[in-house]
Amino acid sequence: MNHEESARGSRSRLLRWLGLSDDVQPSEADEGADAESFRDPTAREIWLPAKRRLIGKVADFLIDHDLEVMPRTLGIAYDCITGGNPKLSQLILERTEAGLPVTLKWLEQTQREAEGESSAEMLAALRSRLEDSLHEFSRTTISARNATSE
Incomplete structure (x- = not known):
């Protein structure tokens, strides 16, 4: 041998x-x-098949939805396959089940809406913190005035 x-x-x-x-x-x-x-087996021998499967799933996602291979679509496909963006994955699943195509235009619009929602949430949280700070400042000012009067 x-x-x-x-x-x-x-x-x-x-x-x-x-x-x-x-x-x-x-x-x-x-x-x-x-x-x-x-x-x-070496680490390469163990992880190489898993990497190949992941790349295959990303490629299948792009082919199934007839999306171009570009950094943006690769990132979206990766997030959907790995569960990195569950909200977008759910929206894509719902759209697919409704028989509607998943296009780059729809993906960009969905991401803009999601960014708008997150911006609105961040703005609401900032407003809330500002209101709490003003309320706390008001109490502190009243306490300082009362202490000065006494």
């Missing part, structure tokens, strides 16, 4: 171990291999 056959046998064992191989029958190289020749 040469080095190449040994490497192929190790690779097929690894693929079966990761559940990525349809081959359930051990190869001749596997039968001859002893426990000492088995090595733990």
Whole structure:
């Protein structure tokens, strides 16, 4: 058995171990291999298939919705696939179930609306803090005036 056959046998064992191989029958190289020749898979061997699946899902998202490959659409697809933006994912799901297309124009409009809502929420929170600060200042001023009078 040469080095190449040994490497192929190790690779097929690894693929079966990761559940990525349809081959359930051990190869001749596997039968001859002893426990000492088995090595733990490297981080690259473990994470590479997961990365490939993630990239495949992002590509499927772009193809399914007929979106161009550009940084903005890649970011949206990644957020939807990984759950980074659940609100947008839900809106896309609802739109898809209604039979409406997910277009770049619709995505940009949805994101502008979401940014507008978050800006409105931030403004409301800022107003609330300002009102609380004014109320606290008013109480402090009254306390200072009463202390000065006494």
